[in-house]
Amino acid sequence: MNLVDALAGEIGPRTAGSDAAAQAAETVAGAFRDLGLDVGFQEFHLLGYEADEPQLEVEGERWDAGPCMYAHTFDGEGAVRRIGVGKAPVGDGLLPSFAVVDAGGHEVARLLTSPFSTGAIPFMSSHTHITTPPTAFVSRADAERLVDGMRVRLKIGGRFVPGRIERNVIAEIPGRSDQHVVVGAHYDSVWHGPGAIDNASGVEGVRRIGEALAGRDLERSVRLVAFAAEEIKLTGSHYYVDELQLRGELDRVAGMVNLDCIAFGEQLNLLASPSALLERATELARSLGLLDRYELVTGPATGGVDSHWFATNQVPAVTVLHFPYDEYHLTGDVPALVDERQFEDAVALGLALVESQLSEPVVI
Ligand SMILES: [Zn+2]
Numbered sequence: 001m002n003l004v005d006a007l008a009g010e011i012g013p014r015t016a017g018s019d020a021a022a023q024a025a026e027t028v029a030g031a032f033r034d035l036g037l038d039v040g041f042q043e044f045h046l047l048g049y050e051a052d053e054p055q056l057e058v059e060g061e062r063w064d065a066g067p068c069m070y071a072h073t074f075d076g077e078g079a080v081r082r083i084g085v086g087k088a089p090v091g092d093g094l095l096p097s098f099a100v101v102d103a104g105g106h107e108v109a110r111l112l113t114s115p116f117s118t119g120a121i122p123f124m125s126s127h128t129h130i131t132t133p134p135t136a137f138v139s140r141a142d143a144e145r146l147v148d149g150m151r152v153r154l155k156i157g158g159r160f161v162p163g164r165i166e167r168n169v170i171a172e173i174p175g176r177s178d179q180h181v182v183v184g185a186h187y188d189s190v191w192h193g194p195g196a197i198d199n200a201s202g203v204e205g206v207r208r209i210g211e212a213l214a215g216r217d218l219e220r221s222v223r224l225v226a227f228a229a230e231e232i233k234l235t236g237s238h239y240y241v242d243e244l245q246l247r248g249e250l251d252r253v254a255g256m257v258n259l260d261c262i263a264f265g266e267q268l269n270l271l272a273s274p275s276a277l278l279e280r281a282t283e284l285a286r287s288l289g290l291l292d293r294y295e296l297v298t299g300p301a302t303g304g305v306d307s308h309w310f311a312t313n314q315v316p317a318v319t320v321l322h323f324p325y326d327e328y329h330l331t332g333d334v335p336a337l338v339d340e341r342q343f344e345d346a347v348a349l350g351l352a353l354v355e356s357q358l359s360e361p362v363v364i
Pocket residue numbers: 186198199230260261
C-alpha cells in the first residue's frame with residue numbers, strides 16, 4: 001500500500017477533528033499493522049474549527065482569501081491600514097500585515113500575507129487558538145497591491161466545534177532497550193488541501209522506514225508515530241511530548257526523526273538540534289550523495305514542524321524536508337507531484353538518521 005495515494009488520493013482533505021482525519025488514522029494504523037507491528041491510538045480531546053472560505057472584496061472587486069484557522073468571526077467593512085511587516089520564514093521576502101479599521105479607527109479584522117506558496121493559503125496567525133482575531137490570508141502578490149485607505153468588505157465565518165477527538169497513531173518496533181527513537185510525520189492536512197506532499201509523503205516515509213527496520217535486532221526500540229493536528233499549531237506532537245513529560249518518560253526518547261514534505265520541493269532542508277545532530281545529519285546526507293543533487297538549507301529543529309516540542313524539551317531532533325514548492329497548502333498538492341527520486345533520497349536519509357541514533361544517540 002502507498003499511503004500517498006491512500007491518504008491524499010482516496011481520503012483527500014483531512015483537517016484536524018474531521019471524520020476524514022479519523023479515517024486517515026485508521027488507514028495509517030492498518031499500514032503499520034501490515035508491517036507486523038502492534039499499533040495503538042493516543043486519543044485526545046480537541047476543540048475543532050470548521051473554516052468557511054473568507055469573502056473578501058477590495059474596492060468593490062472580489063479577491064482570493066485563505067481562511068485563518070481558529071479566527072473569530074466578522075462580517076462588515078472598513079479601511080485598510082498597514083500595521084507592520086514581518087520576515088518570511090523561507091527566503092528573504094517580507095510579510096506585510098494589515099488591519100481593517102472601522103469608521104472610529106478601531107481594528108475590526110486583519111489581512112495577513114501567506115508566508116509560503118503562490119496563492120492565498122489556509123494557515124494560522126502567530127496568535128494562539130483562543131485569541132486569534134478575525135483574520136484572512138491574501139497571496140503575496142495581492143499583499144503588494146494593498147494600500148492604506150482602500151475600502152474592504154470582509155466576511156469570516158468559521159465555527160468552533162467542541163467535543164472532537166483526535167488521535168496520534170503509534171506503532172512499536174521492539175529493540176533490546178525501552179529507550180527508543182521516535183520516527184514521526186503528521187497525517188492531517190489543511191482546509192481543502194489533499195496534502196499529498198504535505199504530508200502523506202512523510203507518513204509513507206515513516207512506513208518505509210518501519211518496513212526497513214521491522215524484524216531486525218535493534219539496540220534500542222523504534223516508535224513510529226503518525227501525528228494528528230499538526231496544521232493547527234503542532235497540536236498532536238505537542239500532546240505527545242506533554243504526556244511523556246508528565247509521566248516522567250521523556251528521558252526514554254533517545255532521539256526524534258521527523259519527515260514533513262519529503263517528496264517534492266526546491267531544496268533539501270535539514271532542521272536539527274542540537275548542532276551535533278545537525279552536523280551528523282549533514283555528513284549522512286553527504287555520504288548518501290544528496291549534497292551533490294540538492295541545495296542544502298539548514299536550521300534548528302524548532303519552528304513550524306513536529307520536531308519542535310522534542311527539541312524544546314532537550315530531545316535531539318531532526319526534520320527532513322524538501323521545500324518550498326508552489327502547491328503547498330493548496331488544492332494542487334496532489335499525488336502526481338511526487339518525485340520518486342526525492343522521496344527515496346529523503347527516506348534513505350531518514351533511515352540513516354534513525355540507525356545512527358539507535359546505535360549512538362546524540363548527548364545533550
Ligand atoms: Zn506539514
